[in-house]
Every structure is written in structure tokens, then in C-alpha cells.
Amino acid sequence: MRNRPIVFFLLLATSLCGAQDTYTLASAQQELEAADYLHAVEILDSIERTGVVSADFYHALGNARFESGQIGPAILAYERGLRLRPGNKDLLNNLRYVREEAGLTLPDIPDFFLLRWWKVAGAAMGTTTAYALSLVFWWLAVAGTVWWYLRRRQMEEKRRFALLPLSVIGMVLAATFFLLGRSRYAYLHATEEAVLTAPAATLRVSPTAAGSVEAELEAGHKVRIVDEVNRFVKVQLVDGRQGYLLRESLDII
DSSP states (O other), X not given: OTHHHHHHXXXXXXXXXXXXXXXXXXXXXXXXXXXXXXXXXXXXXXXXXXXXXXXXXXXXXXXXXHXXXXXXXXXHHHHHHHHHSTTOHHHHHHHHHHHHHTTOOSOOOOOOHHHHHHHXXXXXXXXXXXXXXXXXXXXXXXXXXXXXXXXXXXXXXXXXXXXXHHHXXXXXXXXXXXXXXXXXXXXXXXXXXXXXXXXEEEXXXXXXXXXXXEEEEETTOEEXXXXXXXXXXXXXXXXXXXXXXXXXXXXXX
């Protein structure tokens, strides 16, 4: 009799663990295929809280939220996915479609093509690999320079004239990979871009509830955060207009 409570709690813990194990991206995809969008959102929200996310995860989350009628959170998910995998066609196409369905007519100005390529290269390589390559090329450049300086009188002429330029190239590559890794890290942790996830919000001229109305915004607008004042944030729309929104109406990308 005394062991029954223990057995009961063990069975309860086992069942809870089993239920938790079903919260995977694959199970969320199954719910999407079965058109159970709210359950898919529940599963994906649970996964997101663990911090283990990917571009495919945010693609599924965006689809689930859009089918559930959550326009703002859907656009937020696609934007976060594009942070992890810039230039992904599926994410870009879905984002464009959802924006059109929501009637968001403000143009989303694309990055300069060299900046897009830089972001894609950073995402493909990752910060760890970029920093590691930077360190490798830096050591090779330093070693080549030292070797050239110590042995320049004994070296053959061709080798002497080739080694120093190669060391300079190594330094340039080291600096390039370092900047690539640093820019990728900064891009992933940037907090100045946000999406309006509230169903609607009022853009005001001043950071007060009584401030003059600049515009009425629907969910899904992408903004750049310029400043923060108490409960308000000063934002800039893609068309250049500025104003203040309540902080709780936005989510950082």
C-alpha cells in the first residue's frame, strides 16, 4: 500500500516525459499536414522556449501562425528564420505572400546586393568557422613574415619575393574572416529591428497616450527601433516615417 503513491508518481512522470518527447519539429509538421494549426503552434512554441531553433523551425512556425490567423507573429517567425538563413527562397516567398494577404503595402527595401552576399556567406560559414579560419590565416601570415625576415638572405630569390606577398594575403584573409564572423554575430544579436505583433497599434508623434496620431498600423509592420522612452519606443517605418509605439506591441526580430 505504501508503494502505491510512489508507483503513481513514477507513472505520471513517465507519461509526462512521453508527452514532452512528442514535441518535435516532425510532430509539428504532422499537425500542419492534418490542418491542426493551433496544436502545431503549441508544439512549436514549446520548442522555441528551449532555444533549439533553426530556419526550418521558423518556417514551420510562420506557416502555423499564418494558418491560425496570427499575421504579426507569422511575419515575425519568417523574419527570424531569415536571420538564421538570409536569402532563403521559401522564407522570402512566404513572407511576401503573407504581407500581401495582410494588405501591407509599404515596400520592404532590399539590402544592397554585396551586403546580401556578405550575410549569406556569414550564415553559410558561421561565426565559429569564420573566427577559426581568421586565426589560422593570421598565424600563417605571422609565421611567413618571421620566416622571411630570418631567412631572407639565404632564400632563393623567387621564394624570397613570393613569401612576403603571400603573408600579406594571409593577413588580408585573416582580417576578412574576422570581420565576417564579427558581423555575423552582431547580425544574429541585433535588437534594433522589430515586427508589430499586436493586432493593431497607433503610431503617435510623442511618447504619451495623448500624443497626436501619426498613423494607424496593422499587425506585421517591420520597424527599426530608434529610441526608447518609458513605455514607448521610437520607431522608423520602411518609408521613413517616425513615431512612437507602445513597447508591448512589438517583438524584436
